Amino acid sequence: MRSTAKNKSFSFSGIKIAFLASLAISLNAVEELFLPAVPLPGVSFGLNNAIFLVFLNSLSFAEIAAVQALKVFVSALLFKGFNPIALFLSASGALSATAVLAAYKKYLYGTSFTLVTASILMAVFHLTAQIAAASLLVGNGAPFVYLPVSGMAAVVFGTAVGVVAGKAERAFNR
């Protein structure tokens, strides 16, 4: 009996992870269509962050990490031809964003720092980690030349995604 209950709970979690990962990958696909119009290296709209923000209340750290991992691998396979460099950059950004989201949930969730703050922090940490990873690959700090402009764009996109995610979360919880 106990094992059945365990299996049910696991499969529910598995379905949730698969569902959220598919949503995140779909948003990545939308983003890939519009990204070529943005001439800023390392910048992405971070649309898929909205998925984590909207469902943050019902997601554990392990579930967030699992969704991120699935998103990173499937997106790399679908949109980047499983390019190892793209995979490394994407994984480092996702890891950093996951860590900052976990910290937000633990220390700031439910305070006057709303999902907008979480979204901005995710965008900024995602970008900074990617630039740091790119510096590791190149072997010097040259990629940090992109940090100021890309960082400003990350704050703007992070704010926009956070506002939309906040509204969506309220609508879901109504």
Added chain:
Amino acid sequence: MTLHDVIVAVFLFLFFASLLAQKTVSPEGKASAFEIKTDEGKTYVYPSGFKGKVDIKSGGHFYTLEIKNGKAAVISADCPDRLCVRTGKIWLPGEKIICLPGKLIVTVKGKETLDAVNR
């Protein structure tokens, strides 16, 4: 969106803006040359007055750099993301184009004001 969110957004935006201002205002002088570094450790330097296209191989990828009117841009690349092409033209000292798959770095080198005075 609360006041705390606005403070976080404004603080981070101003932080990055100040980094940008520091880079733009810093007296690195005028652009004097474009330095190209490849993954194989080769370095090529073209004066900013150079006009033409340069084919470069770096890290197994092929790139074409165009230098015209004191500005440089990677106009073609065979890498999958072509971020370097999307970066566009660079002309201010310190600006860079970085092509990650091939680890190609194009840098605008500045002419120090002191050099001009000495001459």
